[in-house]
Amino acid sequence: MSNNIVDVLWEKILQTRKETFDVVVVGFVIAGLSAAVTAHQNGATVAILERAPLDERGGNTRYTESLWRMKNHDAVSDDFQNRFSENSGGWPDPGIVKDAVLERDNQPRVLRSLGVVDPDLINTLAQEAPKCLSWLGEFGVKFDFLPTYFLSQSTTRMAPVGGGLALVDALGNYVDTHTNKISVFYETAARELITNECGHVVGVKGVSAGNTPFEAIGGSVILSCGGFQGNPEMLSHYIGPQAQFVRPVSRGGHYNRGEGIRMALDIGAAPCGDFGSFHAQPVDPRATDTEPVVLNYSYGILINDAGERFTDEGFNMVDSTYESLTRTIMAQRGGIAFAVFDKSLEDVKNWSVTVRSTVPPLLAETLDALAKLMNVPVAQLNDTVDKYNSACPNQNGFDPMVLDGLATKGLDPIKSNWARPISLPPFKAWPIICSNCFTFGGLKIDSRARVVNTEGDIIPGLYAAGEVAGIDYRTYTGSTSVMRGVVTGRLAGKDAILRDDNKAL
Numbered sequence: 001m002s003n004n005i006v007d008v009l010w011e012k013i014l015q016t017r018k019e020t021f022d023v024v025v026v027g028f029v030i031a032g033l034s035a036a037v038t039a040h041q042n043g044a045t046v047a048i049l050e051r052a053p054l055d056e057r058g059g060n061t062r063y064t065e066s067l068w069r070m071k072n073h074d075a076v077s078d079d080f081q082n083r084f085s086e087n088s089g090g091w092p093d094p095g096i097v098k099d100a101v102l103e104r105d106n107q108p109r110v111l112r113s114l115g116v117v118d119p120d121l122i123n124t125l126a127q128e129a130p131k132c133l134s135w136l137g138e139f140g141v142k143f144d145f146l147p148t149y150f151l152s153q154s155t156t157r158m159a160p161v162g163g164g165l166a167l168v169d170a171l172g173n174y175v176d177t178h179t180n181k182i183s184v185f186y187e188t189a190a191r192e193l194i195t196n197e198c199g200h201v202v203g204v205k206g207v208s209a210g211n212t213p214f215e216a217i218g219g220s221v222i223l224s225c226g227g228f229q230g231n232p233e234m235l236s237h238y239i240g241p242q243a244q245f246v247r248p249v250s251r252g253g254h255y256n257r258g259e260g261i262r263m264a265l266d267i268g269a270a271p272c273g274d275f276g277s278f279h280a281q282p283v284d285p286r287a288t289d290t291e292p293v294v295l296n297y298s299y300g301i302l303i304n305d306a307g308e309r310f311t312d313e314g315f316n317m318v319d320s321t322y323e324s325l326t327r328t329i330m331a332q333r334g335g336i337a338f339a340v341f342d343k344s345l346e347d348v349k350n351w352s353v354t355v356r357s358t359v360p361p362l363l364a365e366t367l368d369a370l371a372k373l374m375n376v377p378v379a380q381l382n383d384t385v386d387k388y389n390s391a392c393p394n395q396n397g398f399d400p401m402v403l404d405g406l407a408t409k410g411l412d413p414i415k416s417n418w419a420r421p422i423s424l425p426p427f428k429a430w431p432i433i434c435s436n437c438f439t440f441g442g443l444k445i446d447s448r449a450r451v452v453n454t455e456g457d458i459i460p461g462l463y464a465a466g467e468v469a470g471i472d473y474r475t476y477t478g479s480t481s482v483m484r485g486v487v488t489g490r491l492a493g494k495d496a497i498l499r500d501d502n503k504a505l
């Protein structure tokens with residue numbers, strides 16, 4: 001080896017920053033903070049690796065209202081476990097899942113590694129959520145029943161006063177005041193797990209600003225670095241080619257590029273969660289606002305770029321329809337649709353809370369003029385609206401707050417509720433595209449947030465919390481993502497320091 005190469009290698013080695021901690025947490029936000037603070041409260045030294053710079057810390061969490069599916073401060077919503085269970089897998093083989101009643105160690109390996117959510121984890125989420133809510137109270141966070149962008153709801157929800165940012169600030173402040181034991185490395189992205197000769201995870205390799213190699217060695221590693229909504233390659237690989245045109249619903253999502261999931265799969269972690277899907281939200285493509293949702297469509301009609309209706313706009317309360325309906329919009333040509341209304345939208349008291357886009361709607365005195373603004377065929381839009389109007393029931397009883405049963409007759413697709421003619425100028429339309437709140441595919445964890453491998457065994461020293469762990473199939477159980485970040489983060493933070501058989505090499 002020439003001197004020159006030796007010099008280069010030495011320089012590389014010296015450039016690599018290597019630090020040692022009890023626990024290494026990847027990702028600063030709600031799952032990561034909950035894990036880091038819990039581990040520290042239990043006596044650990046902690047490193048947090050965070051891709052974003054300090055002034056942008058907060059990931060997805062900082063942009064959310066952080067609704068929690070709670071009935072009150074002491075209990076989750078009545079439908080919590082049922083909704084999760086309905087969406088906890090594809091169509092798993094009943095002959096295999098029947099053994100889920102057994103203690104984990106007695107379950108067959110094929111079940112322990114199966115791509116379905118561990119029922120114990122669902123129960124743990126339900127039991128621990130109220131405790132986590134009260135734990136957050138110790139940091140000054142107050143929860144209440146706050147207004148949302150849903151006019152009417154099919155379940156119960158609470159939220160922290162100040163939203164997700166209040167959570168980031170409260171736990172972030174704790175981290176900032178314990179810098180002797182908790183070190184945060186901003187602009188540092190993890191890329192690879194380090195394992196010892198026994199297969200225990202003992203650290204993380206990554207890269208800091210300036211492409212500087214970085215290593216953090218620890219007794220345990222907690223992956224809390226979100227899904228892959230900010231990674232076009234993984235989006236098109238897992239969800240399909242159109243998914244890379246579905247933008248993250250907030251700036252924070254761009255930082256989540258799936259490395260946490262990928263690096264764990266690379267060492268044999270079992271996948272869980274619906275890799276082909278994600279939490280879809282209907283947003284105004286023109287808007288630069290965070291989460292510029294348009295959720296008033298059930299009181300009007302949805303039109304695609306051919307000027308046609310393509311779905312039942314009112315098949316249920318909007319909080320339970322918007323995800324599947326947004327996916328239907330994604331499937332339209334160009335991935336775009338328009339929510340169209342006439343003057344009678346004003347009959348819906350407070351409709352404006354359902355639209356977070358601050359860009360005004362397209363507005364016209366005639367349908368012809370509106371069609372031109374929408375860039376859809378004028379004759380087709382008129383024909384669609386005429387047919388829809390003639391199918392609307394000729395009766396009173398419109399009630400935006402309940403399923404009012406005002407359904408179209410003889411129209412395909414039907415509009416099942418809130419069907420009223422669109423005939424009174426002025427006419428309005430909001431464009432809507434599908435955005436990606438977070439991805440569903442992730443790692444399989446048990447009810448202690450320990451990562452399971454493809455053989456059904458625990459990978460010693462490795463934990464996953466928040467979006468990195470896959471717990472949703474088909475439809476997201478709404479208002480549970482921040483909550484699961486706190487619960488799984490706390491589980492991981494506690495368990496990670498119990499282990500001393502996997503301390504650093």
Ligand SMILES: Cc1cc2nc3c(=O)[nH]c(=O)nc-3n(C[C@H](O)[C@H](O)[C@H](O)COP(=O)(O)OP(=O)(O)OC[C@H]3O[C@@H](n4cnc5c(N)ncnc54)[C@H](O)[C@@H]3O)c2cc1C
Pocket residue numbers: 026027028029030031032049050051052057058059060061062063064065066067068164188189190191224225226227249250252253255256257258259260290291437438465466467468478479480481482483485
């Ligand atoms: C606008 C909006 C509204 C929402 N509303 C709600 C709601 O009301 N209720 C609800 O429950 N959920 C809601 N969600 C979803 C919820 O906010 C997120 O799913 C949750 O906050 C995710 O938390 P997390 O800690 O897992 O990930 P994040 O908060 O996304 O944090 C992941 C962190 O990891 C960092 N990171 C990523 N990759 C790496 C890497 N390789 N190395 C180092 N760091 C990395 C990121 O920069 C980021 O800081 C909403 C989301 C958005 C965007």
